[in-house]
Amino acid sequence: VEGASSHAAAIATADGHSRDGTLETLRRFKAEEDPENKVQIVLRDGFWSEKDEQSQAYAERASGDYLWQVDIDEFYQPGDIEQVLRMLRDDPGISAISLRQIAFWGGFDYLVDGWYLRRGADVYHRLFKWGPGYRYVSHRPPTVHDEQGRDLRTLRWVRADELEKHGIVMYHYSLLLPKQVQEKCDYYSRVPWTERSQAQQWAEEVFLQLRRPFQVHNVYEYPSWLSHFGGTHPPQAAAMRADLETGQLPARLRPTADIERLLRAPWYGPARALVQRLEPLDRRSNGGLLRWRYRLKRLWRDPRGLGAALWQRLARRATPR
Numbered sequence: 004v005e006g007a008s009s010h011a012a013a014i015a016t017a018d019g020h021s022r023d024g025t026l027e028t029l030r031r032f033k034a035e036e037d038p039e040n041k042v043q044i045v046l047r048d049g050f051w052s053e054k055d056e057q058s059q060a061y062a063e064r065a066s067g068d069y070l071w072q073v074d075i076d077e078f079y080q081p082g083d084i085e086q087v088l089r090m091l092r093d094d095p096g097i098s099a100i101s102l103r104q105i106a107f108w109g110g111f112d113y114l115v116d117g118w119y120l121r122r123g124a125d126v127y128h129r130l131f132k133w134g135p136g137y138r139y140v141s142h143r144p145p146t147v148h149d150e151q152g153r154d155l156r157t158l159r160w161v162r163a164d165e166l167e168k169h170g171i172v173m174y175h176y177s178l179l180l181p182k183q184v185q186e187k188c189d190y191y192s193r194v195p196w197t198e199r200s201q202a203q204q205w206a207e208e209v210f211l212q213l214r215r216p217f218q219v220h221n222v223y224e225y226p227s228w229l230s231h232f233g234g235t236h237p238p239q240a241a242a243m244r245a246d247l248e249t250g251q252l253p254a255r256l257r258p259t260a261d262i263e264r265l266l267r268a269p270w271y272g273p274a275r276a277l278v279q280r281l282e283p284l285d286r287r288s289n290g291g292l293l294r295w296r297y298r299l300k301r302l303w304r305d306p307r308g309l310g311a312a313l314w315q316r317l318a319r320r321a322t323p324r
Contacts, residue, residue: 004045004061014186019050054142062139070133078174078237098158100130104175117227126163
């Protein structure tokens with residue numbers, strides 16, 4: 004299913020399609036690499052209302068026993084896919100499978116992690132049992148109900164931790180290319196379901212300039228950090244990397260010298276370890292550390308405003324009811 008929602012109009016064509024050649028690539032793939040005519044390209048005339056509608060559009064065309072959602076920046080190791088298929092064959096009662104992502108940042112050799120991801124945002128609900136009467140209910144989070152209206156994750160749900168024990172994860176190239184990140188941030192700055200008013204500023208100052216090395220994830224309210232990736236990329240991701248590096252794909256890669264300097268800096272490793280250890284403390288204190296971080300930031304940036312707010316709060320408490 005291809006196309007943009009109305010909130011992404013600034014980075015789409017006037018009739019609601021991608022400007023990066025996605026639709027042309029899909030049509031070429033179907034013409035040249037789909038001899039059994041398996042691929043259906045789902046389009047609409049104009050913009051989609053949002054991703055719920057897009058997801059429902061492909062789900063209603065599904066005729067198999069399972070629905071595996073794959074977004075355009077998500078890749079898997081072939082052996083992991085085969086292992087999941089064997090799991091489904093051996094246990095037909097499985098109703099849903101979630102996977103943990105590893106997210107690439109600024110290049111193929113770097114990963115991003117952080118408090119937000121470690122609190123469940125690194126788990127993606129991607130595979131669902133499917134059959135007559137089943138409905139794709141929502142995209143955030145992806146939710147499928149069976150013919151009785153039951154959420155499939157309330158039945159025989161295989162969680163991400165179980166798959167990760169077998170080394171099965173989703174390779175998420177979500178923060179890889181400058182153009183990709185800038186367009187993603189433009190979209191997030193406009194959608195009504197999240198508050199990312201500074202997303203484009205984050206893209207410029209953090210993704211492109213690495214000014215705040217502990218706010219590197221695009222959900223920038225939470226601390227986050229970078230590390231080296233020492234594994235092997237899925238074959239098609241490796242092919243994409245080769246095409247980018249040889250110029251066969253026109254997209255520009257981000258320079259990585261500043262990332263390397265940061266990761267090799269003597270202070271960064273210990274500081275990263277400290278930020279990681281603070282996450283469970285903040286979680287147990289119900290966000291107490293994070294609240295103090297915002298107060299200190301405001302004290303630095305707007306001491307008068309913070310002082311006035313505290314004075315008003317104290318005045319309200321002192322007023323008899």
